[in-house]
Amino acid sequence: MRRYKLLVIVAAFFCMAAMPVRCQNCVTQGNATTRIRQELYAQKLLVDSLEKVYVNYCNSVLGGLNALGKTEEQKKAELAKLIALVDRVDPIMRRIITTHNAATTLMFAAEQGLVDKSQGTVQINAYIVLLVQLSKDLVAALEEYGVIAPNAFVVPTTGGTP
Amino acid sequence: MTPAMIQLIITLVSALAPLVPEAIVAISKISSPEELEKLLPADFRVSLEDYEKANETIRAAIAKKKAELGMP
Numbered sequence: 001m002r003r004y005k006l007l008v009i010v011a012a013f014f015c016m017a018a019m020p021v022r023c024q025n026c027v028t029q030g031n032a033t034t035r036i037r038q039e040l041y042a043q044k045l046l047v048d049s050l051e052k053v054y055v056n057y058c059n060s061v062l063g064g065l066n067a068l069g070k071t072e073e074q075k076k077a078e079l080a081k082l083i084a085l086v087d088r089v090d091p092i093m094r095r096i097i098t099t100h101n102a103a104t105t106l107m108f109a110a111e112q113g114l115v116d117k118s119q120g121t122v123q124i125n126a127y128i129v130l131l132v133q134l135s136k137d138l139v140a141a142l143e144e145y146g147v148i149a150p151n152a153f154v155v156p157t158t159g160g161t162p
Numbered sequence: 163m164t165p166a167m168i169q170l171i172i173t174l175v176s177a178l179a180p181l182v183p184e185a186i187v188a189i190s191k192i193s194s195p196e197e198l199e200k201l202l203p204a205d206f207r208v209s210l211e212d213y214e215k216a217n218e219t220i221r222a223a224i225a226k227k228k229a230e231l232g233m234p
Contacts, residue, residue: 047208055216062223063173067166097210104206
């Protein structure tokens with residue numbers, strides 16, 4: 001019963017953390033500029049949320065290693081799992097952030113008329129397709145390591161279609 | 163409930179609690195397309211510097227724990 005209560009508390013916090021990306025109002029019909037803004041902003045919220053959950057999880061595990069009653073072997077196993085998680089997530093996270101910021105820069109350049117709008121839109125759509133794939137990879141990795149509950153995070157997208 | 167479990171709950175709650183107000187702010191922003199139009203480049207950017215700082219801290223803590231536990 002006590003274990004069940006602990007699980008409920010943990011699940012409740014993960015659900016709250018997942019709330020921003022569950023809001024699907026962002027992905028609505030509109031012109032290309034509006035849709036691109038919506039897509040990129042939704043992706044930003046997703047990445048921000050996932051990054052916070054991931055960093056907090058790592059810190060929780062590291063803090064939990066000091067908990068009383070754990071054997072050396074348990075601590076080593078938990079630390080090894082954490083290292084594997086960090087090694088898996090780190091490159092994905094970096095690619096997401098750099099791709100997202102490149103797309104954002106291009107979006108604002110196109111809005112200001114600094115680059116050809118139609119060419120810019122094509123390039124941004126390609127970035128969005130890549131971002132969606134990377135976000136899915138990140139969500140899958142975090143689910144695999146138990147950082148987030150399965151299906152707790154939805155990758156918001158209209159697929160980068162014009 | 164063992165002391166270890168209490169400690170784990172406290173750690174989790176303190177780690178995840180700051181997310182709640184941010185989630186509420188994010189929802190209020192994204193639910194309005196008009197507000198979205200007004201957002202500036204800075205609102206869209208994800209800080210690589212902040213991530214790298216957090217990642218560095220995590221890796222340093224991992225290295226310290228590895229040394230403590232005598233892991234290669």
